[in-house]
Amino acid sequence: MPTPLPFSSFLIFFFGSSLIFTPPSSSSSSFDTFLFGGCTLQKYTPNSPYPSNLNLLLSRLVTTSATIPYNNVTVLGSSPQDTIYGLYQCRGDLPPNDCYQCVTRAVTRLGTMCTDAYGAALQLDGCFVKYDNKRFFGVEDKTVVVKKCGPSIGSDLDALTGLDPALAQLVTGGGTYRASGAGDVRSVAQCVGDLSVGGCQDCISEAIRRLKSACGPSAWGDLFLAKCYARFTRGATHAEGNGYGYGYDANGNDDSKDNNNKTNKTIAIIIGLIAGIALLILFITWLNKRYEKGHGCR
Numbered sequence: 001m002p003t004p005l006p007f008s009s010f011l012i013f014f015f016g017s018s019l020i021f022t023p024p025s026s027s028s029s030s031f032d033t034f035l036f037g038g039c040t041l042q043k044y045t046p047n048s049p050y051p052s053n054l055n056l057l058l059s060r061l062v063t064t065s066a067t068i069p070y071n072n073v074t075v076l077g078s079s080p081q082d083t084i085y086g087l088y089q090c091r092g093d094l095p096p097n098d099c100y101q102c103v104t105r106a107v108t109r110l111g112t113m114c115t116d117a118y119g120a121a122l123q124l125d126g127c128f129v130k131y132d133n134k135r136f137f138g139v140e141d142k143t144v145v146v147k148k149c150g151p152s153i154g155s156d157l158d159a160l161t162g163l164d165p166a167l168a169q170l171v172t173g174g175g176t177y178r179a180s181g182a183g184d185v186r187s188v189a190q191c192v193g194d195l196s197v198g199g200c201q202d203c204i205s206e207a208i209r210r211l212k213s214a215c216g217p218s219a220w221g222d223l224f225l226a227k228c229y230a231r232f233t234r235g236a237t238h239a240e241g242n243g244y245g246y247g248y249d250a251n252g253n254d255d256s257k258d259n260n261n262k263t264n265k266t267i268a269i270i271i272g273l274i275a276g277i278a279l280l281i282l283f284i285t286w287l288n289k290r291y292e293k294g295h296g297c298r
C-alpha cells in the first residue's frame with residue numbers, strides 16, 4: 001500500500017531541526033543565568049502533607065521577594081518530617097521587581113529540577129533559593145560548591161595588579177553585599193542573609209582566599225561556598241563577556257532595558273517559528289491530499 005511515508009518523515013525531520021533553531025528563552029536576562037543547583041536524594045511521599053506545605057512555603061517566599069531582598073519562612077507540619085524551612089537571598093543590587101522575577105523563576109525551575117525532593121537549592125545569577133525539612137538557618141557552611149576560572153591572562157603585570165586591592169576591599173567592606181573595584185577589576189561578594197555578622201565575615205574571607213589562589217591570573221573567577229560567594233572579572237567584558245555578568249554598570253544601574261530588547265527579539269523569533277511550522281503543516285496536508293488523490297489509493 002503506497003502510504004505517504006515521505007511526507008511524515010519530512011515532518012519529523014522539520015520538528016527535530018526546529019528544536020536546534022529555537023533560541024533558549026532562559027538566556028533573556030542576566031539575573032536568571034543558572035549557576036548551580038542540587039536536590040536531596042530523599043524524596044517525600046507524593047500524597048503526604050509535605051507537598052502542600054512546600055507549596056505554601058514557596059508561595060510565601062515569592063510573595064515577600066517583591067519587597068525585601070532576603071527572607072526566611074518556616075511552615076510547621078503536624079510532624080517534624082512535614083515541617084519545612086526555606087529562604088531566598090537576592091543579589092544586593094537587584095531592584096525589587098528583578099528580585100521578585102528571579103525568585104519566581106528559581107522556584108519554577110526547582111519544581112521541575114527537584115520533583116518530590118525533600119530539600120533543594122538553586123543559585124541563579126541574581127538570587128539564591130533553598131528549602132529543606134532540616135533547619136539550616138544561621139548555620140555556617142563553607143563547602144565549596146562552584147569554583148570556575150576564566151581563561152588565563154598570562155603574565156601581563158599591569159593587568160595582574162588590580163586583583164589584590166579589589167579583593168582586599170571586599171574583605172573589609174562589611175555588610176552582606178559588597179561590590180568593589182580597582183584598576184580594571186570588578187569584584188563582588190555576598191552572604192546569605194541568615195548568617196551572623198561574624199559568620200558572614202568568616203565565609204567571605206574564606207571564599208576570597210580560595211578565589212585568589214584558584215583564579216588569580218584569570219580573566220574572571222567565581223567561587224561559591226554554600227552560604228556566600230566571591231567573584232571578580234577584569235576588563236570591559238564585565239557586562240556579558242563571561243556569561244556571568246553581574247548585571248550592573250559603573251553607576252550601579254541594572255541593564256534591564258537591554259534584557260527587555262533581548263526578550264522581545266526571542267519572542268519574535270519564536271512566534272515567527274510557530275507561524276512557519278503552521279504554514280508548513282497546512283502545505284504538507286495539502287500535498288498529502290493531492291498525493292493520495294493522484295495515486296487513487298483506498
Ligand SMILES: *[C@@H]1O[C@H](CO)[C@@H](O)[C@H](O)[C@H]1NC(C)=O
Binds near residue numbers: 073137138194195
Ligand atoms: C527569620 O526571619 C525573621 C523575620 O521573619 C527574623 O526575625 C529572623 O531573624 C530570621 N532568622 C534568620 C536566621 O535569618
